[in-house]
Amino acid sequence: MIQxxxxxxxxxxxxxxxxxxxxxxxxxPYTIWLSEIILQQTRIDQxxxxxxxxxxxxxxxENLASAKESEILxxxxxxxxxxxxxxxxxTSKIIVKKYRNEFPSSSRELAELPGIGPYTAAAISSICFNEVIPALDGNAFRVYSRLFSIDLPIEKNIAINTIKNLALPLISKKQPGDSNQAIMDIGSGICKPKNPKCFVCPLQEYCFARKNGNPESYPVKSKIKKSLIIDNFYIIVKKHDKYAFIQRPDKGIWAGLFTPIEMDKKSWRLALKNKSIDCKSVTTLRHILSxxxxxxxxxxxxxxxIPEESKVKWHSQNDLKSLGLPAPIKKILVEKSYI
Ligand code: SF4
Known part of the structure; x- marks a missing residue:
């Protein structure tokens, strides 16, 4: 059979x-799980x-489960x-308490743990426990949608289920982890979104999109989302060699991390004009997310x-490297030495 x-x-x-x-x-599974979580949205070298x-x-x-959240952040x-x-x-705490330090072996149980979605669950279960299941992330969906020339919008469940069903027979029963990792490598190095290198691809003989001469038409997407533009306004307040920071709420972007005091746009603009406040040295950093x-x-x-003074925590410049700061805030304060 061709599969x-x-x-x-x-x-x-x-x-x-x-x-x-x-x-x-x-x-x-502990080392594979860490690699999979860290590599989500992150380049391999980093x-x-x-x-x-x-x-x-x-x-x-066990070491991870007993660490303080601040150390991990x-x-x-x-x-x-x-x-x-x-x-x-x-997840580390659940594994230690509920599973006595052993990861569950099925993708179904793994996918119930915080931060483990269907792709990561399938990657861990196939690599570590030989479960025969396709691990489908963005790269894998691109490869399979081209291989089978799937003309359904990739965001739709019908496309996802079609690809799952078509991919399953391609996963080796003896080495399911290697099958998934082969697709991961093809997706990241050969079957790229633009200019796929079909001439070195091990799937070229079978690939419908290559035969039809239109690999870049896949995966089919139904809508193009426009990037949302957000402006945030911060003030850097210094008192006795320490700087004012506020811890963000437990939910939402940068949950639990520290930022300088944030203001709304109107108050920030008024403050810039108010001579008694003495606002100076304005700078802007553009931070692009997906x-x-x-x-x-x-x-x-x-x-x-100082606005919101009761919530303020004071930190010296030396604290900043170990303080849980969002990456762009750290970039401007520490790497660019804005303070
Ligand atoms: S033959 Fe080309 S389009 Fe098809 S899977 Fe390989 S790289 Fe992608």
Whole structure:
């Protein structure tokens, strides 16, 4: 059957061409899970450094579960999407308490843990426990939608279920993790969104999109989302060599992290014109995320009356490297030495 041929070709190709990544020498679910969570929304070279830092500091799930959240957030600083850091902490505690330090082996149980979606659950269960299931992230959906020339909008459940059903017979029963990792490598290095390198692809003989000469038409998308533009306004207030920070609420963007005092646009603009407040040295940083663009405006403020003073925590310049700051705030305050 053609599915068996594809499955065998994928395994052979993977054995000869796989990317050499340090976590691939292991089938330990703790190390695989950490790599998968860290690599969500993160480049491999950057993610690898964080993966090493986490394993050095927390060599086992018990070490991670007993850490303070502030330690985890500080180590995560610079990776963004801090809900991932909080979720690895929550999941580590559940694994220790409910599962006695052992990860569950099925993708169904794994997907019930905080921060583990269907893709990550399938990646862990196939790599570590040989569950025969396709791991479908954006790269895999692109490869499969081209291979089978799926003309359904990729956001729709019908497209997702169609791809799941078509991909399942391609997953090796003996080495399901290798099948998934082969697709991951093809998706990231060969079957790229633009200019796919079909001439080196192990699927070229079978690929409908290549045969039809239109790989870039897949995956089909129904809508183009426009980026949302957000402006945030911060004031840097200094008192006796310490700076005012406020901890953000537990939910929403940058939950639980520290930022300088934030103001609404109108008050910030009025303050800039108010000579008694002495606002100076205004700067703006543009921070681009997948679906939003954030313009972060900063000014230094020598005010006597500090807004939200009761919530303010004071930190020295030396504290800033270990304080849980969102990456763009850290960039402007620490790397660009704005304060
Ligand atoms: S043959 Fe080309 S379009 Fe098809 S899966 Fe391979 S790289 Fe992608």
């Amino acid at each position: 068996n041929n594809i499955s065998e070709d994928l395994i052979k190709w993977y054995q000869m061409n796989q990317r050499l990544l340090p976590w691939r020498t292991s089938k330990d 993610g690898q450094k964080y993966w090493e830092k986490f394993l050095n500091k927390f060599p086992s799930i 500080a180590l995560w600083s610079g990776l963004g999407y801090y809900s991932r850091a909080r979720n690895i902490h929550k 679906h939003r663009i954030m313009n972060l405006h900063f000014s230094k403020w020598n005010a006597r009356n």
